[in-house]
Amino acid sequence: METAHGGALSLTVNGRRHQVTIDNRTSLLDLLRERLALPGTKKGCDQGACGACTVLVDGRRVNACLTLAVRCQDAEVTTIEGLASGDGEPHALQRTFVEQDAFQCGYCTPGQIMSGVACIREGHTGSREEIREWMSGNLCRCGCYVKIVNAIAQTARAGRS
Ligand code: FES
Numbered sequence: 001m002e003t004a005h006g007g008a009l010s011l012t013v014n015g016r017r018h019q020v021t022i023d024n025r026t027s028l029l030d031l032l033r034e035r036l037a038l039p040g041t042k043k044g045c046d047q048g049a050c051g052a053c054t055v056l057v058d059g060r061r062v063n064a065c066l067t068l069a070v071r072c073q074d075a076e077v078t079t080i081e082g083l084a085s086g087d088g089e090p091h092a093l094q095r096t097f098v099e100q101d102a103f104q105c106g107y108c109t110p111g112q113i114m115s116g117v118a119c120i121r122e123g124h125t126g127s128r129e130e131i132r133e134w135m136s137g138n139l140c141r142c143g144c145y146v147k148i149v150n151a152i153a154q155t156a157r158a159g160r161s
């Protein structure tokens with residue numbers, strides 16, 4: 001039912017269809033974490049400055065904290081929980097993050113990986129400088145940048161995305 005401040009929303013998250021009634025002011029980040037019980041997407045700044053909340057909407061990376069959930073009507077959303085294959089095999093970039101030890105506290109990691117997957121698919125991995133440029137919206141307070149770039153470069157080289 002539509003109200004002055006809310007209404008029905010239908011979207012697909014990690015291949016699963018959801019129908020929810022939400023306040024129009026709800027961010028995609030809060031919808032994922034608080035309504036759909038998907039806490040893998042992290043809330044860092046909640047202001048579009050850190051990239052911790054990066055998810056894919058119709059294949060494109062967005063900051064979920066800046067995205068109104070109502071804008072995602074009929075969208076396909078992918079979060080870190082949806083990257084593994086159906087049989088639970090981690091995504092190639094998840095594996096190389098582990099191999100390269102590309103995290104410390106891990107708080108930024110889901111956003112880095114979602115952004116990294118898109119960076120590879122977009123073809124922005126021609127050099128370390130290009131990877132750094134196209135990953136510049138994702139901050140890491142632990143300073144794991146060298147290993148994050150290693151992981152993305154290794155995955156891109158292997159042709160896995
Ligand atoms: S929490 Fe969304 S960009 Fe920082």
Ligand code: FES
Nearest residue numbers: 104106140141142
């Ligand atoms: S691993 Fe700690 S913020 Fe990136």
